[in-house]
Structure formats: C-alpha cells, structure tokens
Amino acid sequence: MTINNGSAKLAVAKDSNVTQILKKYGIVLVLLLMIVVISILEPAFLRPTNIFNVLTQVSIFGIMSLGLTIVIISKGIDLSAGSVLALAAVLAASLGQTAEATGKYFPNLPALPLLIPIAVALLVGLLCGAVNGFLIAKTGIPAFIATLGMQTAARGFALIYTEGKPISNLTTSFTNIGGKIFGVIPVPVVIYSIMIVITYVLLNHTRFGKNIYAIGGNIHAAEVSGIDVKKNLVLIYAYCGLLAGLAAIVFAGRTGSAHPGAATGYELTAIAATTIGGTSHSGGIGTIRGAVIGALVLGVLRNGLTLLGVPAYWQQVTEGVIIVAAVIIDMRKTRQRK
Amino acid sequence: MDNNKYLLQMKDIKKTFPGVMALKGVDFNVGYGEIHALIGENGAGKSTLMKCLLGIYPPTSGEIYFDGRLIENYNVAEALNLGISMIHQELNPILYRSIMENIWSGREPLNKFGLVDHKKMYEMTKELLKEIELDEDPLTLAANLTVAKLQLIEIAKAISYNAKLIIMDEPTSALPSKEVEALFKIMKKLKAEGRSIIYISHKLDEIYAITDKITVLRDGQYIGTEDTDKLSKENLIKMMVGRDIDEMFPKTPCEIGEVYLEVKNLTHNKYFKDVSFSVRKGEIFGIAGLVGSGRTEIIESIFGIKNYDSGEIFINGEKVEIRSPIDAINKKMAFLTEDRRQTGIFPMLDVEFNLTLANIVKYVKKSRLLNYRELKDDCKKFIDAISIKTPSPKHKIENLSGGNQQKVLVAKWLLTEPDILFLDEPTRGIDVGAKSEIHRLISMLANQGKCIIMVSSELPEILGMSDRIMVVHEGKVTGIIDNNDNVTQELIMEYATDTYKERVN
Numbered sequence: 001m002t003i004n005n006g007s008a009k010l011a012v013a014k015d016s017n018v019t020q021i022l023k024k025y026g027i028v029l030v031l032l033l034m035i036v037v038i039s040i041l042e043p044a045f046l047r048p049t050n051i052f053n054v055l056t057q058v059s060i061f062g063i064m065s066l067g068l069t070i071v072i073i074s075k076g077i078d079l080s081a082g083s084v085l086a087l088a089a090v091l092a093a094s095l096g097q098t099a100e101a102t103g104k105y106f107p108n109l110p111a112l113p114l115l116i117p118i119a120v121a122l123l124v125g126l127l128c129g130a131v132n133g134f135l136i137a138k139t140g141i142p143a144f145i146a147t148l149g150m151q152t153a154a155r156g157f158a159l160i161y162t163e164g165k166p167i168s169n170l171t172t173s174f175t176n177i178g179g180k181i182f183g184v185i186p187v188p189v190v191i192y193s194i195m196i197v198i199t200y201v202l203l204n205h206t207r208f209g210k211n212i213y214a215i216g217g218n219i220h221a222a223e224v225s226g227i228d229v230k231k232n233l234v235l236i237y238a239y240c241g242l243l244a245g246l247a248a249i250v251f252a253g254r255t256g257s258a259h260p261g262a263a264t265g266y267e268l269t270a271i272a273a274t275t276i277g278g279t280s281h282s283g284g285i286g287t288i289r290g291a292v293i294g295a296l297v298l299g300v301l302r303n304g305l306t307l308l309g310v311p312a313y314w315q316q317v318t319e320g321v322i323i324v325a326a327v328i329i330d331m332r333k334t335r336q337r338k
Numbered sequence: 339m340d341n342n343k344y345l346l347q348m349k350d351i352k353k354t355f356p357g358v359m360a361l362k363g364v365d366f367n368v369g370y371g372e373i374h375a376l377i378g379e380n381g382a383g384k385s386t387l388m389k390c391l392l393g394i395y396p397p398t399s400g401e402i403y404f405d406g407r408l409i410e411n412y413n414v415a416e417a418l419n420l421g422i423s424m425i426h427q428e429l430n431p432i433l434y435r436s437i438m439e440n441i442w443s444g445r446e447p448l449n450k451f452g453l454v455d456h457k458k459m460y461e462m463t464k465e466l467l468k469e470i471e472l473d474e475d476p477l478t479l480a481a482n483l484t485v486a487k488l489q490l491i492e493i494a495k496a497i498s499y500n501a502k503l504i505i506m507d508e509p510t511s512a513l514p515s516k517e518v519e520a521l522f523k524i525m526k527k528l529k530a531e532g533r534s535i536i537y538i539s540h541k542l543d544e545i546y547a548i549t550d551k552i553t554v555l556r557d558g559q560y561i562g563t564e565d566t567d568k569l570s571k572e573n574l575i576k577m578m579v580g581r582d583i584d585e586m587f588p589k590t591p592c593e594i595g596e597v598y599l600e601v602k603n604l605t606h607n608k609y610f611k612d613v614s615f616s617v618r619k620g621e622i623f624g625i626a627g628l629v630g631s632g633r634t635e636i637i638e639s640i641f642g643i644k645n646y647d648s649g650e651i652f653i654n655g656e657k658v659e660i661r662s663p664i665d666a667i668n669k670k671m672a673f674l675t676e677d678r679r680q681t682g683i684f685p686m687l688d689v690e691f692n693l694t695l696a697n698i699v700k701y702v703k704k705s706r707l708l709n710y711r712e713l714k715d716d717c718k719k720f721i722d723a724i725s726i727k728t729p730s731p732k733h734k735i736e737n738l739s740g741g742n743q744q745k746v747l748v749a750k751w752l753l754t755e756p757d758i759l760f761l762d763e764p765t766r767g768i769d770v771g772a773k774s775e776i777h778r779l780i781s782m783l784a785n786q787g788k789c790i791i792m793v794s795s796e797l798p799e800i801l802g803m804s805d806r807i808m809v810v811h812e813g814k815v816t817g818i819i820d821n822n823d824n825v826t827q828e829l830i831m832e833y834a835t836d837t838y839k840e841r842v843n
Contacts, residue, residue: 205453207446214443217432224430225444226415285434 026329027278027290031297038304045307052186056254058299059192060263062292063247064270065277066199067129067240069291072274073203074236075216075283076143080132080150081244081267086260087158088124088248092117093167093174093258101169114173121252122245128154129241133234147237151267158260166259170252177253188250195243200288202239212236217284272319273298276326297322344403345370345534346391346503351400353386360386361397364560366553368503373525373535375545375566378555379578379795384538387555388505392424393417405502423496424505429488431480438463438476441495466494470524486517493524504528505536510544511630522548540628542571542835554578571837572828579797579827589777589803592785595619597655599758599789601640604649609635610813613649617758617789622780624804624821625793626830632813633793634676637760641666641673653758667696669758672751674744676762676793682747685736689728690717692735692746697753720749724779741772748779759783761792765799777803797827809833 038045064081071078094105096117128150135146180186203209211232214222223229247266252258275281276297277290301322305315346368353361361383368374376384390397393412402409404420412420431440438459439446447462449455463476472490480488489509496504506525510518525535525548537549545552545566552569554561554577561577600616610632617623627633639646642660651658653669660666663673675682683692694701694713701713717731726745728738735743744764751759764780765773780803784790794800800807801821808818809830816833819825832838 201453205456207444207448207454210439210443210446210454213435213439214432217435218430221430221432221440222443224414224418226418227444284432 027276027293027297027326030326031293031300034297034300034304038300038307042304042307045304050303050307052184052189054296054299054303055189055192056186057303058295059186059188060247060251060254061266061269061273061298062192062295063195063243063250064266065273065291065295066195066288067243068267068270069274069277069279069286069288070199070203070209070212070236071143071240072271072279072281073216073284073286074212074233075219075281076136076233076236077147077271077281078129078132078237078240079144079147079267080128080154081240081247081270082263082265083151083154083158083267084125084128084241084244085248085251085263085266086258087128087154087161088121088245089252089258089262090158090162090167090260091124092121092249093170093252094161095120096170096174096252097167098169098171104169105167111171114171117174117252118249121248122242125241125243125245125248126238127241129244130234130238132241133237136237137230137233143237155260155264162260164260166257168257170256174253175256177250178256188254191246191250195246196288196292199243203288208232208235213284215283269298270295272323276323278326294326297326344368345372345405347401347403348387348391349401349403351387351390351397351402353383353390353395354398360558361390362558363400364555364558366560367563368534368536369551370534371529371532372551373529373537373549375537375539375549375552376555377539377545377552377574377578378561379797382555383558384555385507386558388424388507388536388538391417391505392422418499418501421500421502422505423492423499423501423503425489425492425496425507425509427508427511429485429492431483431488431491433481434479436477436479437467437474437483437491440480440491441466441498462498463494466498469497470494471520484517485512486514486520489513489521490524493528497528501533503534503536505538507538508540508630509537510539510541518544540630540835542574542837546571571835575828575831575835579831589622590781590785592620592781593787594621594805595787598653599640599791600652600655602650602652604636604639604646604651606632606635606639606644607647609639609644610810613810613815615808615815615818617791619787619789620784621805622784622790622792622803624800624807625791625810626795626797626800626807627810627834629795631810631834633810634762636810637673637762637791637793641671641760643673667754670754670756671758671760672696672754672756673760674747674751674762674764676766683735683743686734688732689721689726689735689738689746690714690731693717693720693731693750694753696750700753716753720753724749725775739768739772741768741776744768744772744776745779748776752783756788758789758791761790761794763794764792765794765796773799797830800830801825801827811836 044050064085068078068081095112096114097104097111099111132147132150135141136143177187181190203212211222211227214225214227215229215232219229251262273294274286274291275294277287277292277294279286279290298319301319302315305318310318344367348364348366351361351364351366352359364383364387366387378384389395391402393414393416396411404422409420432443441463442459446454447458460476467474467476470490470493472487472494474483474487480491483491493504509521513521528535537545539545549566551563552566552574553563554574556578595618597616598619602614604613605611613636615623625633625636635644638644640651640660642662642665645661651660658669660669666673690713694717701709703709714731720726721728721731724745726749727742735746738746761780765776780790780792792803804821806818807821807825807830809816811834816836816838
C-alpha cells in the first residue's frame with residue numbers, strides 16, 4: 001500500500017455507530033447468534049456437559065490456532081502443524097506407555113514419569129518449528145513451501161517411527177490430561193486457557209510481539225527500525241511448533257493413544273479459526289481474542305449441527321461457506337477506497 | 339584538517355553501478371544547525387548520494403565524516419543510531435499499528451519484568467508529539483493519519499533517535515500549503531535546537547523560504563554550493579539545467595492535420611484543475627512540469643486509469659466517456675507507462691508474450707485457440723521493424739536492456755494500432771543510443787498521423803521532440819507554448835516553477 005493521496009484520510013470513511021459496532025464485534029455477534037439459534041432449536045446444547053464437550057473439542061485445534069495466529073500476523077503460514085502434532089504425539093506416546101502394556105514400544109522400559117513424554121513432545125514441536133523458521137529466514141523460500149515440506153516429512157517420520165501402527169495403553173497420569181479437574185473442568189480446556197493468556201501476553205506485552213506485528217505490517221520498516229527479522233522469524237515458527245507439540249500431548253492424553261495419521265488437516269482447521277477471527281493473511285493484523293472466538297465459532301458450529309442432526313457431509317459444506325464469508329466480511333473492514 | 343566546522347562532510351564521493359557512473363566525485367558539506375537544499379534534475383544523483391550517506395549502499399570511493407568522525411561500513415540501523423535519519427517521500431508506516439508503536443518499533447521500553455512498558459511508551463510518545471506540536475493520541479492508528487501527520491510522526495521518530503541530521507526528500511510534495519507552513523515551523527524549531535536538515539525539493543519557492551544553503555548536482559557531478567540569499571533564481575536554474583544538449587533528437591517535420599483529441603476543463607479534485615488542450619493528428623504534444631505537478635495524472639485520467647471528477651473529452655469531435663483503460667483502448671488509445679518495472683513489463687515472461695498481450699484478441703481463432711503462427715509472424719515483424727535486440731522472441735524480457743524493453747512496450751501498443759498514443763517518460767533510465775531510436779520511432783508514428791502526447795521530465799527531450807508544450811504547475815496549466823528555437827529550458831523551468839509572471843512583471 002502506498003500513500004500518495006494528499007491529506008486524504010487513509011482509512012475508510014467514517015461509519016455510523018451501528019456499522020462500527022458490527023465491524024468491531026461482528027464475529028462475536030455471529031457467535032452469540034449461533035448459540036441463541038442452536039439453543040432454541042436444541043436446548044440440550046446449553047447443558048454444562050455439552051458446553052464443556054465443545055470446549056474440549058475446540059482446545060486441540062484452538063491451541064494450534066494460537067500459534068498460527070502469530071505466524072499469519074507475521075505474513076507467513078504454517079501448513080505443518082498437524083503433521084508435527086502427529087510426530088510429537090507418537091514419540092510422546094511411545095515413552096508414556098504403562099509398564100505392562102501389550103505390544104509395548106520399548107518393552108524393557110518401566111513406566112516413565114509424565115514429564116519425559118511431555119518434554120519430548122514439546123521439544124519435537126519446537127525443533128520442527130525452528131527448522132521451518134530457519135528455512136524461511138535463511139533461504140528465503142516462501143513459508144508455504146517450507147512448511148509444506150515439513151508437513152510431508154514430519155508425517156513420514158511419524159510413519160517410519162511407528163511402522164504405521166497406533167501406540168496405545170498410556171499411563172493413567174498421561175490419560176489424566178484428557179480428564180477433568182475436580183470432576184468438572186476438562187484439563188484440555190485449562191491448558192488451552194493458560195496458553196491463551198501466555199500467547200496474549202507474548203503478542204501484546206513483549207518486544208517480540210511488537211516485532212511480529214512490525215514484520216507482518218511492513219517488513220522494510222521493521223528492518224530499518226533495527227529489528228532482526230530473521231531471528232524473529234525463527235522464533236515465530238518455533239513457537240508455533242511448540243504449540244503443536246503441546247496440542248500433541250492433549251491429543252494423546254484425550255484419546256489414550258497416538259497414531260501416525262493423527263490430526264490430518266488440523267492445521268487447516270486452525271488456519272480457518274484464525275481467519276474467521278479476523279487475522280489478515282496480508283499481515284500485520286490479528287488478535288488472540290479473534291483466534292479464540294474463531295475457534296469457538298467452528299466448535300459451536302460443529303457441535304450444533306451434530307445436535308441438530310445435520311448430516312456430516314453437509315456440516316463440511318456449511319463450514320466452508322462460513323470460512324469464506326468471514327473473510328469477505330473481514331476484507332470489507334480494511335478495504336480502501338481507490 | 340578542520341572537521342569541526344561541519345556536521346557532515348562528504349568528500350569526493352564516487353559511485354559506479356554496472357555500466358553507469360552515478361556519482362562522479364561529489365563534495366557535500368553541511369554545517370551545524372543548517373537547513374541545506376540539495377537540488378538537481380531527475381537523475382542528477384541526489385538520491386544516490388543520500389543512499390550512500392544512509393548506508394543503504396557504500397560509495398565506490400570517497401570519505402564521509404559525521405560530527406568530526408570518519409564513518410564507513412555502516413548500515414541503515416547504524417546510521418540511525420549515529421544520528422542520521424531520513425524522511426522518505428514515500429512514507430512507509432506500519433499502517434494498522436498505533437503512533438507509539440510506529441515510533442518505538444524494535445526498541446520499545448521495557449519494565450522490570452521484561453515486558454513492554456506501554457505506559458512509559460505512551461508518556462514518551464506524548465512528550466515527542468508535544469515537541470512537534472502534534473495533537474494526536476499516541477494510540478491512534480497510523481492508518482487514520484493524514485500524510486502530513488505521518489510525516490510529523492517520522493520527524494518525531496528521528497528526534498527519538500536523537501538525530502543530528504535529518505534528510506527530507508520532497509516532504510511537501512503531498513502537502514496542502516497550510517500544512518507546509520506547519521512543517522516549516524517544526525523545521526525551524528529543529529534548526530534552533532542545533533539539528534541540521536538536508537532538504538531535497540524541486541520547489542524553488544520553498545527552497546528560498548526555508549533553506550540557508552543550496553548545493554546543486556547535475557549528471558552525477560557537483561556543480562556548486564551557494565548561500566541561498568546570495569543566489570538568484572535565474573542563476574540557480576542555470577546551474578541546474580546548464581548542460582550541453584549533445585543528444586540527437588531526430589524529429590522530422592511532418593504534416594499536422596486536424597484536431598483529433600480535445601480535452602475541456604478536465605478536473606480531478608486531488609491532482610489537477612481545469613485542464614484544457616487539444617492535439618491534432620500528426621502532432622507531438624509535450625507535457626512538462628515538475629514531479630508531483632499532476633502531469634502524469636492528467637494523461638492517466640484521460641486514459642481511464644484515474645477517474646476525473648469533471649470536464650469533457652472529445653475524440654474527432656465526438657464526446658466520449660472514458661472510465662477505464664478498456665474504454666480507452668476501445669477508443670484506439672494506447673498508454674506507455676512511466677514505471678516500466680511496476681506497470682509495464684512482465685519481467686519473468688518472454689518477449690513474445692509481452693509484445694502480444696495487449697492485442698491477444700486478434701489471434702483468437704474460431705476454435706477459441708490462439709493462432710500462434712500469426713502471432714509469431716507479427717512478433718518477428720515488429721522485432722525487425724524497430725530493431726529490438728533480442729536473441730529470440732522466446733527470450734525473457736528482464737534480460738533485455740532497458741532501451742530494448744521499452745521498444746517491446748512501444749511495439750506492444752503499436753500492435754493495437756492506436757490513433758492516440760500517451761507516452762509517460764518514454765526514455766527514462768535508458769542509454770543515449772536507445773533513446774534516439776525511441777525518439778525516431780516516436781517521430782515515425784507522428785508521421786503516420788497519430789496524436790502523440792508525451793510527458794517527460796527531461797527538458798531537452800521535451801524541447802527536441804514536441805510541436806507544442808504544455809507546462810503544468812501544482813495541478814494548473816501555466817502555459818501552452820508553440821515550440822521553436824526561442825523556447826529554452828530556462829523558459830520552461832520558469833513556467834514549471836510558476837515564476838514566469840514574476841519575472842515578466
């Protein structure tokens with residue numbers, strides 16, 4: 001975008017208050033409307049068990065979408081998150097089996113403390129992400145390509161490691177991650193909430209966060225301001241990978257197993273959530289709040305359509321329409337007058 | 339050596355690019371607390387000199403002293419920390435971030451937890467804004483600011499780096515006059531604080547209003563430095579344009595026919611007002627004016643790239659509505675754009691593609707497939723006819739020289755057989771030989787009875803090629819002159835700076 005139009009305001013013309021509210025809270029209103037409509041048609045939706053169910057389902061791709069939000073704000077993309085999740089999950093699961101599990105991956109190993117599989121999953125995620133970032137920063141290849149390569153390669157490693165078989169019989173402490181605190185609040189929801197807060201602080205209250213916006217908003221200005229763009233890119237993708245590793249732990253804990261084909265296409269769901277939440281693929285624009293609301297929109301939609309008995313295939317069509325509609329609305333928000 | 343007198347000393351700066359010597363040994367000295375104008379025509383070497391100073395690229399030879407110290411091998415970020423800031427003509431803000439985030443990007447203040455201290459950043463920004471007398475909240479988004487205010491933000495940023503030297507490149511080109519006053523006020527304040535400013539501008543009035551000294555460059559050469567109040571405008575213009583015209587302008591006299599294109603009271607609220615002129619068949623109509631005078635916007639509006647707000651356009655006596663380039667092409671117009679790289683060529687594609695794109699419809703067969711034989715024949719014909727130097731039509735256009743690229747673009751438009759041809763800076767950035775070939779081509783087209791409207795900042799080109807010359811100043815036509823031997827570059831320059839009446843009166 002260049003600026004050459006005299007003293008004319010760059011932003012869109014002033015709107016009425018109603019339009020402004022719609023623009024600012026548009027997607028929140030959509031979410032509320034969805035909840036109201038679904039609750040009227042199917043009151044069971046509002047039962048606490050169902051609400052927690054929705055939140056639990058949201059938390060895995062929700063955690064990933066936090067990472068994708070910062071990647072997309074920096075004007076990048078990460079297509080590898082789902083595969084990295086699968087790789088981290090099988091590695092963690094292989095180290096998290098009970099001592100007496102049948103078909104144990106490491107037959108001679110006792111049941112290890114939970115800390116070890118968790119650390120491995122996080123480390124693997126971090127490493128894959130750092131490799132993505134390194135490739136993008138040092139070779140200059142587009143993020144789309146670098147992470148597409150990682151998507152394929154990480155999935156391949158997961159298949160090699162497991163020989164294509166699932167790994168189950170995880171320790172109780174591991175499967176407790178899929179359980180509930182005080183028998184009420186699902187642990188995945190707690191983890192998701194904590195990551196929301198951490199990522200929010202990272203993005204809004206650290207230099208790193210400001211750098212992300214600067215790089216995505218105007219990479220030349222960022223360079224001239226003395227920001228080490230390359231280093232920051234590595235950190236951005238590493239963080240996204242770390243969150244994929246965390247999502248892997250939640251995934252394995254919930255399902256009590258891990259298989260190399262896990263989470264296929266989850267990165268696209270996460271990207272969709274981020275996008276619905278108003279993060280712009282042209283860089284420099286996006287919020288964590290939006291990422292969370294976007295994930296909730298998808299979660300409520302899926303749950304609601306299921307409750308209402310909409311066939312699964314039609315659910316997919318509806319989801320596709322919602323994603324595209326959200327971006328069209330979002331573009332109107334930032335479009336400029338020619 | 340007495341280095342203490344000057345804040346900046348650039349000594350015998352030379353800069354060569356492959357095949358071109360952009361700076362041929364330039365000296366440039368700026369004192370403390372001084373506003374120093376750096377002027378010269380386009381291509382004189384001003385921006386190359388500034389890029390060397392800013393550390394965007396190093397000079398090939400020569401020395402730079404800043405604040406008494408020799409500085410070398412530095413980059414832009416280091417130049418900033420030394421106290422050298424530039425406010426570019428094209429501002430480059432992070433649009434959807436706040437004023438304070440734009441100013442402190444990359445060096446946000448931190449609190450004791452290592453988190454960004456927004457409160458402190460807010461206070462520091464408020465302080466800076468007070469200093470530049472800008473009444474805006476530090477949280478306002480850059481996207482919501484006018485260009486004038488964005489400029490002030492850039493100045494605030496420079497102050498925040500404790501800049502001793504601020505370079506301003508055409509800072510007023512996008513400002514209404516009221517805001518120019520405000521800018522000057524801030525400039526004087528900066529000067530009073532002992533900071534120095536390098537002021538690059540084409541606007542002579544402003545240079546006389548605000549600067550202390552003037553340095554003139556021409557063709558990469560240092561022409562001289564004078565005190566502003568001791569240098570008359572006439573002498574200044576002479577310093578700027580006083581080169582020998584050794585380029586050939588092979589304009590051949592040709593029969594000028596009837597009025598074909600007529601423009602009446604064309605107005606674009608942002609760029610120009612009440613522009614009227616007519617062009618006859620076989621005529622080359624030159625449009626001169628300084629950068630930012632609206633000359634390009636005028637022809638862009640006629641061609642439908644920009645939409646004019648009022649006025650009328652007639653072709654062959656018939657009123658036409660042109661709202662898009664498609665309309666214009668349908669009316670047999672063609673437009674050679676100013677910026678070859680950005681809006682002209684498809685660099686990664688071959689000559690054949692670039693040449694035939696605008697006229698691809700011509701080759702569509704009944705089967706909806708392309709008639710490649712005819713397309714290839716036409717390409718060959720044009721490559722020979724205007725001697726485009728390319729190994730083959732399948733050669734990538736980006737590997738051709740600038741002059742040959744330009745010929746491909748001319749040929750592309752000739753294929754559409756236009757009646758009216760707009761040329762915006764037809765020979766910018768191409769070497770002398772290719773220039774005269776393009777000029778020959780233009781002459782030939784005029785001979786075929788086409789209307790040719792040519793915008794150029796190169797006065798020798800305007801004088802050498804045009805039958806009549808229209809001069810524009812700040813969006814208004816200051817004169818339409820019949821070209822003859824008595825018309826000089828100085829005269830055109832006086833119209834272009836709107837100082838002609840002043841002298842005559």
